[in-house]
Amino acid sequence: MRLTSLLPDGEPNCLVFKVRQMLIMLDCGLGQEQLYAMPVREGGLTEDHKDNSHNATTAGSTADNTTAGSKRKLQETDIRQDWASFLKASSSQFPTKKMARGSNSQTSHTSKTASATTETTSSGPTSTADGTIQGGNSNIPSKSMATREYMFKLPDFSGVDLKAIDVVLISNYNHILALPYLTEYTDFQGRIFATEPTIEFGRQLMIEFVTFFGTSVASSPHEIIDRKELVARAGAGLYPAYTHADIKACIDKIQPVRFREHISLFGSLKLTAHSAGYCLGSSNWLIQIGTENIAYVSSSSTQGNLHPDLFDGTLLENASTVVATDLCPRGSFTYNTGVNLVCQSIASTIARKGNVLIPCTISGFLFDLLEDVHLHLNRMGLIGQVQYSFISPVANTALQYSNILAEWMAPRKQEMVYIPEAPLLHGILLDKEKGIAKHYKSVHGAFSSDLKLPCIVFGGHPSLRSGPMVNLLHMWGNKPTNTIVFIEPRMDVVAAMEPYENLAIAQQAVQLDIRLSIDQLVEVMNKYRHPRHILVPMRAIASTLPDGTVELADVKRTISTSSTRWSAYKVGEPVQLGMGSLYESVLLSEELAKSILPQAFGSVSFAPIAGSLSIYNNQMQLKPASVQGRQLLSLYTQRLLLGVMNLPHLLSGLTAIGVTNMDVSESEGKESKEDKETGVPEIKVEFELHGQAATIILREKETIVKCDDTIRSLLREPILKCFQSF
Template identity: 65%
Template sequence: MLGQMPSKITSLLPEGEPNCLVLKLRQMLILLDCGLGQQQLYTMPVRRGGLDDEQKESSSSATLSASSTAGAAVTDIHNHHALKRKHVPAEGIDLRQDWASFLRTSALKSQPSKKPRGTDNTKTGAIGTFGHVNLTVDAKQDLLAPAAGQEYMFKLPDFSGVDLKSIDVVLISNYNHILALPYLTEYTDFQGRIFATEPTIEFGRQLMTEFVSFFGTSIASSPHTVIDRQKLVAQSGSGLYPAYTLADVKACIDKIQPVRFREHIALYGSLKLTAHSAGYCLGSSNWLIQIGTENIAYISSSSSQVNFHPDLLDGTLLEHASTVIATDLAPKGSTTYDNGVNEVCANIALTISRKGNVLIPCTISGSLFDLLEDVQIHMNKMGLHHQGRYCFVSPVSDAALQYSNILAEWMAPRKQEMVYLPEAPLLHGILLEKGVARSYKSVHGAFSSDLKLPCIVFGGHPTLRSGPMVNLLHMWGKDAKNSIIFIDPRIDVPESLKPFEGLELSQIKCPLDVRLSIDQLVEIMKKYRHPKHVLVPSRAAAVTKADGTVELTDSKGTVSTSSIRWSAYTDGISVQLGLGSLYETVLLSEELAKGIYPQSFGNTSIAAVAGSLSIYNNQMQLEVPSAAGRRVLALHTQRQLRGVLNLQNLLSGLAQIGIVDPTVSELGDEDKDAEPEIKVEFELEGLPACIIVRERETIVKCEESARPLLREPILNCFQSL
C-alpha cells in the first residue's frame, strides 16, 4: 500500500531534567519515560526529618514545658552544644546525650509559637519553620492541621497538549525517569500499557517510597489529620499536584509489566518492542521500536563504561535502526568519571584523616555501588580503613542494599561470575556483614545510638530540601573539619545550599557522570552505520543549518558523520522524524483472496485487486467491498496495461489511421548518462505530434483534441488486465 507514515517527537520537560517524551507514530502514541522535574524543588521550603514514636515521647516533656520564651532557650541550647562540639575533643563527647539534645532542639523549633494575649485572631501567625522559610496560616485554624503552604506541590510534565487517554504504551528506561508515573496512572484517564525491566520496577518503587517519605504530608501535621488531596488539586489551578501516597505507588507498580533484555513484545498488530541493556545502572534499558518497515532506537541514560557493575551497553539495537532518539546525554565539558572518582576519594580521605565527617547526599542506588568500592580501595591504601564507618540513611536503604546484591543476572560478566563464589557481587554486602557499614531508616533511633565518629554518610535527597541530610547539615555544618560532597551531576549546588546559612564545613562538587558524552555518541554512530537520522537535545548541537539539521563537533574537532542526518529537539516543540517508508504491508482477507485469478504474462502472473481497506489495532486488511463500496470502486476502475511497446506494432497502428511516413530517431547512444528512448515524430490533423518510447514509460505529445485518434494504435501494443 502506498502512503506516508506521520511521525513526530515532543519533549515534555526542559533539558537537564529527567526524560519525558511523546512519540507519535501512525495511530500510536508512545510515552518515552515519565520523569518528574527536580528544579522546582529549589524554590520549596526545607523540611527536617520527622521524629519516630520514641523520640516524640522523649521530647514531649520539654515541648510541653516550653514557655513563650522558648525560642531564646532553644537558641541557648543550640549554641551551648555547638560550642561543646567545637572545643571538646570528639572522643570525649557523649554522643547519645549530644544527639538527644539536638533532637530536642529540632522538636522545640518545629512547635508553633504561642500568641501573646490580646492579639487579633483573624490575623496570621507563624505555625512553624521549615529550614529558613516561615509558613503562616489563619489563627482560627487548628495548629496541628496542615496548612496549604506546608504541603509540597509539584508541577508535572507538560501534558496539556497530550490526550492521556490515547497513550497506548509507556516505556521506562531506568528508575531515574519514573517518579511522575503514579500521577499518570492514578490521577488521569490513562489506560495504556507500561513496560520496564524488573530492577527498574523495584528500584522505581523504592525511589517513589522515598519520595513520599521526603515530600509527602507535612511532618508537622497531626497523624490523625487526613488531607483532601482532590481538593488540593482542584484548588491549585496552576497544574500543581501534591505528592502521591504509598497507596498510589502500589497501584502504579502493579500496572507495570516486567520485561527482560532482548525479549520481543508484539502489540497492536505491527508494533514490536525490544529492551536492550544501556550499561547505565542495574536494569537500565534502551528500546527498539519496530513498526511496519521502520525501526526506531530510543537511547536514554546510557553508559559505555566497561568497569561498572551493570550489564554492558548493547549496541546491537542500532544495527537495524534507521532513526535514533538520543536523550539524557552528559553536558559538554563534563568531568570524566575517573577524574571525578579520584577527587571524591581524595576529599573523603582528607576529611577522615582530620577526624571529620563526610556527608554525601545521593540515592542508595546506581553508581554509588561502584563508588563505594573505589573509596574502600583508596582508604586501604591511605591506611584509614579502620578509622571511618559507612552509614546508609534512607527509608528504603535496607531494601536497596539487599535487593541490589541478588541481581547478578543484570550485572556485567565479571560480577556475574562472583555469584558462584562465597561472596556478594557488590562490596557493600561484605561491608555490612563485617559491620564496617550500617543501614538506617532515619537519623533517629538506632543511628544516634550506634553513631561512631568519624563516619561517611550516604543518603537523603540530593537537593537538600528534605531527608536526613537536612538534620545532619544543621548538626555538623558549623564544624570546619566536616565536609559535604555532591556527586549527582543534575544538582545545582549553590541552590541546594542556599537556605543554609553560616556553614563552615567544606563544600565540594564532584559530579560522577557516567552518561554518554557527545564524543562517545558520535563514535557509536560511526561504528553502527545503519542509522540515517539521529535526534539529540538542542544543547548538544554546535551548528544549526537553515534546513533544521545540526552538526555536532566533539572535543577533537571532528564533525559528525555526513552520512547521518542530525536533528535537535527542545521541550514543547514537535520535531518530525522524517521516516521514509512509502509502502506498508496489507493482509488480504480469505474471502477476497478466493476471488483473485492471476493472468500470465510470460514468466510473470498478475492480478488486479480491489477492496475495502480496514485498519484495526494498527493492522491493515483488504476485505471484499460492500454493495456501496463496489459502486465507488466502479467509478475509479481504470484499464490496466501490461507489456513493452513494440515499435513495429506502433508504426502499423499509425499507418491504419493515415500516418505513413513518421520520423523515427533513437536517443541516448552518444550520452551514456541519458536514458535510451525512441522518438516518433509526425503530423496529426495538420499539427505536430510525437510519441516517446522509453523502457518504463510512454509519452504522447499532441493536441488534446487529436489524442483519441492515437488511443487504439497504442493500446494494440499492450496486453490489458
C-alpha cells in the first residue's frame, strides 16, 4: 500500500493510493491558495465590459486594460503581477504572497481614489478591474492569449501514471475542481465514482470556476483558441481554466452512486460510499480489496443539527487502514459557536441599514446558516426590511436542486417532505409571492433594479478575485456601515482582502468549520474496532504538538492509541504501508463443504480440504475436483500425523492384528545405517507377521517401519491409531 498526497495540507484533497494492483485516486481537487496571488477580475466570463466610461486605473485593477485596447502602466509595482513566477515556485510555499503583502502600502492610495470614483456610481454596475492579466511587466515572454489568462497549477500529477489509474473516488464537491483536467487533458481512462449530489454540486462549482476564472471570451470573440496547444505551450505545469464543454464531457464520465450502494469492480475491488455528514451527498469511501478494508475518511462532520445525512461510521467497523483527510485545523470556530457571531454581525449591520456581503459558494452548511440567520433576524424583528440575494451563475440551480434531495438529508429534514414541505428553508423564502429571497446570475441586469436595501448577498468566489463580490465591494466597500462576513472555512481572509485593504467596510471573519478535528477523529475511531493504521495529514498532528495533547505525538510524528499506528503524510512524500496477512476471498461450494471432516483442537477446528479452484471474473470458487483432477490431487496429498508415538498403544494395536512374539529392544544411539543422527534413543520392535519379518523403530519424532509390501497395509492401522491423522 502506498499513499501519496498531490496537494499540500489545507488545500482540497488529491491523493493517489496504490493497493495491490489497483491505483486509486482519492479526490481530485484544485489548489485554491494560488488564487490569492491572482489579479482581481470584475464580473465573470458572461459579463461584458460594457461600462468602461470611468477610468479603469483603480484599485484592484491590473496594469493594463485590454478591453480598451490601450495599455497603461501604473507607476507602482503591482502587487499581483508576479503571480506567474509565483506559481512556478513550490506549491507548498508562497513566497511571493508574502512579498505581495509587503508591498501593500504602495497601492493603498490608489485604492482610496478608486473608492471615491465608485461611490459616485454606486447604484449602477461598476467595471473596475479588467479580466485579463497584465502583459507589460509579466515574466512570461509570450503576449499571446495564453499568457493573458488565469493560469492554474494542477495537483502534482508528474509522479503518477495517469493512464494506470483504475478508479477515481470523489468525496464531495470541494474536491472535484481538477477533475476535468484529468479526464479531458490527459490520457486518463479509469472510472470515476461520486454520489449524485456531489456530481451536481461539483458541476455547479466547475461552472462557477469557469465563469469567474475562465477565458474571457468577451475580450477576443473572434480568436479561436486551441486549448490543447495552449496546454502544450503552458509549460511549468500551468493550465488555463477549462471550458464548459470540458465540464460536460467530464461530468458525463462520472458514475453516480448512492450511499451504501455496493460497487464491484474487476471482481476483486469493492467500493461503498458512506455518508460523511458534511454536505449533501458528501461521502467517505470504503475500499475493499481481497480481504483488506480501507476507509477513506474525507471531509466529515459529526455535527448533528445540520441538514446533510448523518455521519455513518459503519465503514470504520472493519477497516484495517483509515486514510483521514481534510481535518479541521485547531482553533477554528465550530458551527455552533460561530453561528451566533454570524447572526449577530448580520443583525447589527441590518439594524444600522447596512448591507451584508457573504462570499461563499451556494451549497454546504450555507443552507443551515440561512435558516439560523433568518430565525435570528425574525427574532430581532428585522425580517420585514431585509432581502436575501444569491448571486452566482448557478444560484438558481443550486437552490432548487438542494431542495429535492431529501433522501440525502438528516432524518429531521427528511420528515419535512412527508408533510409535504420543502426541506430547506430557502424553498419557502424563494417563493415568488413573498419575494424575501431572490437569485441572480450576476450583478448585472435584474439585480440592481430589484435591489431593496438593506440586502444580504450570498455568492461570489470566496477568494474575492472574481465574481459578483468584486463589484459589490466597489459599490458598498467604502461604507463602514456595510459588513463583509467570511464564513468559508478553507479560505485565507487576510490574503483575500489584500486588494481591498483600505476599504472601510467592516470585516468579520467567522469561518465556520464543521469538519472533524483531530480530537473528534480520535473520538470517532475509539468507537470502532481499532484499525491497524490511521493516516492523517501532517498538519493535523503537527499542530497537536504545541498544546496540551502532546502525549499523542512522539518524535517520529506519529501518535498512537492502543494497537493502532498513526502516521502522517505530507504532499509529495509517499507513505508506505505494509499489508496485513494476504488473503483472497473464495467461495466454498456446498458440495465440497459437505465432504470435509473437521477435527477439533480446542476451540479451533481443522479440516483438510482438496478441490479445484475455478477462477472466473476474478471470482474464485472452490469446488470438488473432477475424476481426473482427483487422481492428480492424490499425487500431491500430504498426510499429517499429530501426536507422540506411544509404545504400549502400539504394542496393543499390533497384538490386536495378530502379532505375537514381539521383540522389543531399547538402544542408545545409531543402530541402523540410515540413521544419520547420533545419540537419539530409539526403541526397536521386531516381529513376524504372516511369515514376514518386520521391524518398527521408534524415535522421538520419527517412526520407521520396515516390512514386506504384503503386510504393509496390515501394519498401517495399529500405527496410525496412535496418532491423530489427517
